[in-house]
Amino acid sequence: MFVAKNKKGIALVELIVFIVILSIIAGTSFRLVYSVNQKAKVVKAKSEIAQFAIALENMKDDTGYYPIRLGAIFDNNPPAGMEKNWHGPYATKMKDMVNDDTPLDPWGNPYFYQIPPTDVPPVTYVQTPEIGRFTGPPRTYTYTFTAPAGPAYLILTNYGITSGEIRLNGAIIIEQKEFKNHPYPQIIKKSVTLLGGVNTLSCWLASTPSDYYYVSIGNPATKAYLPTSDFFVIGSYGRDKKSGGKGFDRDIIYNSKTYPNFQ
Numbered sequence: 001m002f003v004a005k006n007k008k009g010i011a012l013v014e015l016i017v018f019i020v021i022l023s024i025i026a027g028t029s030f031r032l033v034y035s036v037n038q039k040a041k042v043v044k045a046k047s048e049i050a051q052f053a054i055a056l057e058n059m060k061d062d063t064g065y066y067p068i069r070l071g072a073i074f075d076n077n078p079p080a081g082m083e084k085n086w087h088g089p090y091a092t093k094m095k096d097m098v099n100d101d102t103p104l105d106p107w108g109n110p111y112f113y114q115i116p117p118t119d120v121p122p123v124t125y126v127q128t129p130e131i132g133r134f135t136g137p138p139r140t141y142t143y144t145f146t147a148p149a150g151p152a153y154l155i156l157t158n159y160g161i162t163s164g165e166i167r168l169n170g171a172i173i174i175e176q177k178e179f180k181n182h183p184y185p186q187i188i189k190k191s192v193t194l195l196g197g198v199n200t201l202s203c204w205l206a207s208t209p210s211d212y213y214y215v216s217i218g219n220p221a222t223k224a225y226l227p228t229s230d231f232f233v234i235g236s237y238g239r240d241k242k243s244g245g246k247g248f249d250r251d252i253i254y255n256s257k258t259y260p261n262f263q
Contacts, residue, residue, distance in 0.1 A: 038239060038248040041106035045236045046262065048094070049111070049254045052103070052234050053261065055090040062087050065227035066256075070113035070234065071101035081227045105236040114233040117223040124218035125152065125194070131203050131213055133161065138206035145217070149196030152219055158186040160211035167202040168192055168217070181211075192217065231257035 055073040060066050063082040072079050074094070078086035094103065102110040126145035154173055156166060160181045166174040173190050180186050194217070203215055233255050240249035253263040 041239075042248065042252065044106045045238075045252050046254075048103070048105070049234050049236070049252065049262075051091065051094060052111070053232075053254055053256065056232055056234075056256070059088070059090050060229065063227075065229055066115055066232045067227055068115065068225050069101065070103065070111060079227065107236070107239055107241065109237060109241050112233075112235050112237070115225065115228045116230050118226045118228055120222050120224045120226070122218055122221045124216055125199075126201060126218075127216045128201070128203065128214055131205060131215070133205055133207045133209050133211050135209055138163075138204060140202055140204045143201045143203070144198055145201070146198055147194045147196075147217075149194060152192055152194050152217055154190045154192045154215065154217045156186075156188040156190075156213055156215055158188070158213040159184065161205050161207045161213050162211075163207050164203070164205035164213065166204075166215060169195060169200055170202075179207075231255065 052070065052073065056066055056070075059073060059082075062085045063078065064084070065082050067073070067079050067082065069079075072082075072088075073091040074089050076089055078088060105111050125147040126143055128141070128143055131141050154166070154168065156174055158164075158179060162179050162181050163176055164174070164179045165172060165176055173192060174188055178188060199217075201215065201217065203213075205211075205213070233253060235251055235253040237243055237251055238245060238249050242249070243251060245251065254261050255263060
């Protein structure tokens with residue numbers, strides 16, 4: 001028995017198979033090209049980070065410090081506290097990759113830069129001498145001092161005064177009812193806001209003769225980001241622009257105090 005072949009049907013099947021194979025090849029080629037492109041970005045990011053690290057080390061060799069911000073390696077003038085032996089800029093050939101003072105990674109995101117915070121010693125704007133109660137009517141002692149505008153602490157160290165008042169720029173900070181003769185000394189700490197420029201401290205007392213107190217105003221010991229000689233960390237968050245991740249999303253991190261430096 002003779003069976004006729006449907007040539008149109010065979011041609012359609014062949015066309016579909018060809019399209020499927022072409023799609024597989026195209027998809028495979030795209031993934032291969034994309035992977036190669038992402039690998040090239042990783043290599044570029046590591047190369048740029050290594051160049052930043054060299055610039056930062058050169059800066060430390062000259063001045064003794066790493067800067068607060070990464071963009072300082074492009075500056076013509078030294079940051080505050082790093083004037084001695086400054087020979088910047090330290091990365092002139094990479095200036096074109098900076099956006100808003102921060103260099104961008106191959107994915108178009110800012111490189112992150114971290115240094116450890118430094119302990120800042122307390123700053124005292126005014127420390128009164130011993131303010132005592134003597135014979136005669138109560139007295140008010142006035143002190144003026146200069147300070148930057150902003151928050152600070154007022155600390156009263158009281159040795160027996162039971163009636164007094166502390167004012168700062170006319171506002172009552174410590175009222176009469178707060179003064180006690182125990183514990184000895186009594187210490188009262190208040191948060192205050194200073195004016196930029198001249199401030200006025202008024203101290204009044206009326207108590208037993210020979211009792212006294214001290215008043216000081218200043219900033220507490222804090223941690224702040226200042227030029228450091230400890231270490232720095234530079235990195236890129238990779239393709240996904242987020243911390244962590246795997247593959248091409250993995251962070252690229254360089255730590256100056258570890259070996260190898262790239263983590």
